[in-house]
Amino acid sequence: SSELTKLQSKMALSILTALRVATSAQTEKELVSRRSGNPEAYEYYLKAKYKFDNKKTKEDVAVAQGMYTRAIEIDSGMLVARYALAETYLLSGEYKKAKQIYVGVLDRAQALRERSIEANSLRGIGLVYWNLSEYAQALRYYDQSLTIVKELGDLFGEARVLNNIGLVYWNQGAHQKALDHYTTSL
Numbered sequence: 001s002s003e004l005t006k007l008q009s010k011m012a013l014s015i016l017t018a019l020r021v022a023t024s025a026q027t028e029k030e031l032v033s034r035r036s037g038n039p040e041a042y043e044y045y046l047k048a049k050y051k052f053d054n055k056k057t058k059e060d061v062a063v064a065q066g067m068y069t070r071a072i073e074i075d076s077g078m079l080v081a082r083y084a085l086a087e088t089y090l091l092s093g094e095y096k097k098a099k100q101i102y103v104g105v106l107d108r109a110q111a112l113r114e115r116s117i118e119a120n121s122l123r124g125i126g127l128v129y130w131n132l133s134e135y136a137q138a139l140r141y142y143d144q145s146l147t148i149v150k151e152l153g154d155l156f157g158e159a160r161v162l163n164n165i166g167l168v169y170w171n172q173g174a175h176q177k178a179l180d181h182y183t184t185s186l
Contacts, residue, residue: 041075
């Protein structure tokens, strides 16, 4: 079963490469460590990810949402698909729906000790609050996310969270604090 999952992950990376989809080290880590054992669900996830990453219209986002939803229907434990679905709602301005999904992913990630997905979910919730101009709440979630990505040694994740914190400070008019976070992010 473990060998099958590793093989599926390697095949997924090959498919992404063939589609010329750039993968970060984090994406590769998620592919290797994912808990989904259902190839059909994973295929929907990959297609949705490709569609969302290459979106040009609102319809592309809606199609990606449908494919992520189908992947989750097939394999309810696929946290990366749930997290990605939340991102689509965040982009669409459906903050309540995005937050609801992020919180669900966060709860499951904590239960499964999936620290990377936990950190991403915390950052996602922070993004919801940032979009709602609830900056104190956004900072609270960003700080929790930052703690985890630092523990994991995830420099890319750390840079993203620091950038998000900088945006909060910028919006609050604390430009020097924002610049400090942007510089550290770089």
